[in-house]
Structure formats: C-alpha cells, structure tokens
Amino acid sequence: MKDRVKVAVLISGRGSNMAALVYAAKADDCPFEVALVASNVPDAPGLLLAKAEGIDIFTHTHHGLSREEHDQIMHDAIVEAGADYIVLAGYMRILSDEFVGKWCDHMLNIHPSLLPKYKGLNTYQRALDAGDEHAGCSVHLVTPTLDDGPVLAQTEVAILPDDDAEVLADRVLIAEHQLYASTLAQYITREADPDWILNQVRKHALALEETYERPSFGTPGWRVGSEKTGKYFAYFSLRHFGESGTSVFVKTSGLDEQSALLDADPDLYFAPKFYGKSGWIAIRLDTGHTDWDHVADWLKKSWRMVAPKKLTKMMDIAEEF
Ligand code: GAR
Numbered sequence: 001m002k003d004r005v006k007v008a009v010l011i012s013g014r015g016s017n018m019a020a021l022v023y024a025a026k027a028d029d030c031p032f033e034v035a036l037v038a039s040n041v042p043d044a045p046g047l048l049l050a051k052a053e054g055i056d057i058f059t060h061t062h063h064g065l066s067r068e069e070h071d072q073i074m075h076d077a078i079v080e081a082g083a084d085y086i087v088l089a090g091y092m093r094i095l096s097d098e099f100v101g102k103w104c105d106h107m108l109n110i111h112p113s114l115l116p117k118y119k120g121l122n123t124y125q126r127a128l129d130a131g132d133e134h135a136g137c138s139v140h141l142v143t144p145t146l147d148d149g150p151v152l153a154q155t156e157v158a159i160l161p162d163d164d165a166e167v168l169a170d171r172v173l174i175a176e177h178q179l180y181a182s183t184l185a186q187y188i189t190r191e192a193d194p195d196w197i198l199n200q201v202r203k204h205a206l207a208l209e210e211t212y213e214r215p216s217f218g219t220p221g222w223r224v225g226s227e228k229t230g231k232y233f234a235y236f237s238l239r240h241f242g243e244s245g246t247s248v249f250v251k252t253s254g255l256d257e258q259s260a261l262l263d264a265d266p267d268l269y270f271a272p273k274f275y276g277k278s279g280w281i282a283i284r285l286d287t288g289h290t291d292w293d294h295v296a297d298w299l300k301k302s303w304r305m306v307a308p309k310k311l312t313k314m315m316d317i318a319e320e321f
Contacts, residue, residue, distance in 0.1 A: 005188045006035035008083035010074070010091035015046015016173060017089035017110055017180050022053050024181030031189050036081035038074055040093055056081060062093060071099035085188060088142065089180070097144045107142040108187065110180050112172050114154055115140060119147035124165040124172065135159055135168055137176045139183040153183040194238050194246050197285045201248050204296040205234050208303045209311055222299075224307045231306040234299055235275075237282065243272060247282040248295065250302035254279045 009018045037050035038058040058077040062070040088109040113123040115138040127135040134156040143149035155175040190196045205222035223230035235249040272282045
C-alpha cells in the first residue's frame with residue numbers, strides 16, 4: 001500500500017466527524033490515515049472511540065494556560081505524531097495566529113452552515129429563523145479569522161417544514177460525515193493533479209511585475225517585459241519534449257550553477273534536455289512535498305535574470321544598502 005498522508009484530528013466533544021474520518025481511512029484506497037486524535041478536553045467522549053480503534057490519543061486541558069501555551073503543547077504533540085495535516089472536528093477552541101500560521105494551508109475545519117452564512121454558533125436556528133430553504137455544511141481552510149478561510153467544499157441540506165434546530169442538526173451531521181472525508185482526500189492529493197500544479201506556478205509567476213503568459217512550443221510559459229521584447233523566465237513542463245513528470249524550468253546564472261544544483265539535489269532538479277545547455281534547470285513539482293516558497297523564490301530569481309533594467313534597478317539599489 002502507498003504511503004498515506006498522516007493527519008491529526010482535533011476534537012473537543014462527541015467526535016462523530018472524527019469517527020467518520022477514522023472509518024473512511026479503513027478503505028484500501030483512502031489517501032490519509034488518522035495518526036493522532038488530540039483534545040483540549042481530557043474526557044471528551046470521542047477519545048474512547050479513537051482509543052478503541054487503536055489510534056494514538058493526546059489530551060491536554062487549556063485551563064490555566066495562555067492560548068499560545070496551550071497551542072504550543074498541541075503543536076508539539078501533532079509534530080511528534082508525524083502528522084502533515086490538522087483536521088479540526090468540533091474543536092471548540094479559538095486558535096492563536098501563531099499556531100494558524102504554522103499550519104497555513106495544512107489545517108481544515110468543518111462548520112455546520114453554508115459559509116459565509118452563519119459563522120459562529122447556533123447555525124441551525126439562524127438558518128430556520130431566516131426562512132432559508134437549505135442549511136448545510138462547509139469544509140474550509142483555517143485562517144486567523146474564525147470560520148473565514150477559503151471554502152473547499154459544501155453540501156446543501158434541504159430544510160423540511162417541521163424541522164427544529166435539533167432535527168436539522170442531525171441531518172446536517174449526516175452530510176458532514178460524507179463531506180469531510182471526501183474533501184480531505186481530495187485536498188491532500190491535490191499535488192498529484194497537474195492542473196492544480198500549473199495553477200500554482202501560474203499564480204506565483206504572474207504575481208511578479210510586468211509578467212504575462214504565452215505558450216511556447218505547446219507548453220505554458222511566462223515572460224517579463226513588453227509583449228514585443230519580453231523574455232521568458234519560466235516554462236511549465238508536463239512531460240514536455242519527453243521529460244518525465246511535472247516540472248517548472250527556470251533560468252540559473254549559467255552552467256556552473258546548474259551543475260552545482262544537479263549535484264546537490266538530484267531528486268529535485270534535472271537538466272531539461274531541450275534547454276539545458278543554456279543553463280536552465282528543471283524543478284520537479286510532482287514529488288508530493290513541493291516547497292512552494294522555494295519555487296516562488298526561484299521564479300523571482302529567474303525573472304530578475306531577464307527582467308528589463310528599469311524593473312530591477314530599485315532592487316539592486318536596495319540590496320547595496
Ligand atoms: C459538528 O457539527 C461541527 O460541524 C461543529 O461541531 C460539531 C461537532 O460534532 N463545528 C463547529 O461548529 C465549528 N465552528 P462532532 O464532535 O460529532 O464531530
């Protein structure tokens with residue numbers, strides 16, 4: 001079986017979403033495993049189930065600790081368990097900005113409303129009071145503002161004429177259990193999707209000044225400068241010219257730097273056959289653990305190598321001081 005991505009599930013109570021994830025992870029083709037269930041409530045009912053299923057558990061009360069202190073204790077336990085992602089499942093704690101920052105893009109939450117509607121508590125009653133036709137649930141990435149990060153997926157749940165908050169909550173919960181496992185599976189395998197990878201490269205390349213995209217020999221490329229005299233600083237390669245896998249080509253300062261990189265990290269870099277002789281280097285993007293900050297740094301470096309002087313002048317001056 002392929003290595004599965006390890007996730008830590010954080011709960012404060014019943015833990016039915018945690019249970020749904022644990023059972024989903026029993027399927028042979030599930031890309032994640034629950035490596036840890038952690039709680040700020042030492043007697044949270046969900047912990048019993050996790051333990052019975054043979055999953056490591058960790059608890060530490062938040063009483064008597066600052067938010068930062070408690071978050072740090074949870075963080076250490078999660079890292080110790082080897083988890084790459086945190087899944088909040090009814091974890092009723094507001095998290096410190098520092099903790100959220102450490103797990104940026106690697107922490108998901110489920111919320112019982114169709115966000116951005118009804119952040120916070122009493123979501124079902126608020127949907128009923130508003131006369132909504134649908135309630136629902138959302139899985140979103142966690143950012144410092146409560147229930148506010150980018151929504152990854154939602155399920156609508158019809159409101160029936162006789163629903164009260166309790167009955168509606170029970171039905172939304174069924175939808176939550178389906179939605180969380182499938183969204184988590186899709187999210188953690190996104191780096192295997194070439195379209196997702198291309199969009200990441202595109203986002204970073206077009207964030208640089210005076211850049212635009214233009215295909216080159218059938219592959220997306222990014223140029224800096226004017227339409228007429230602009231120069232390429234990056235190419236996307238999905239098995240382009242017979243290369244393997246998915247990569248981005250960027251410009252090094254020349255063949256010396258290129259061969260130093262190839263020696264230093266042959267798993268990450270290779271010399272693209274078609275462009276290699278001019279000092280271009282390929283960075284693999286399908287290893288499953290791409291460091292996107294590193295890729296963004298490379299794009300910037302490559303951009304700087306070919307950008308018109310008027311764009312780089314200020315940077316050069318700033319660097320002299
Ligand atoms: C779930 O309904 C979840 O959406 C909600 O708490 C419940 C936990 O149930 N979370 C929030 O309201 C977060 N803002 P569970 O412990 O049985 O999974």
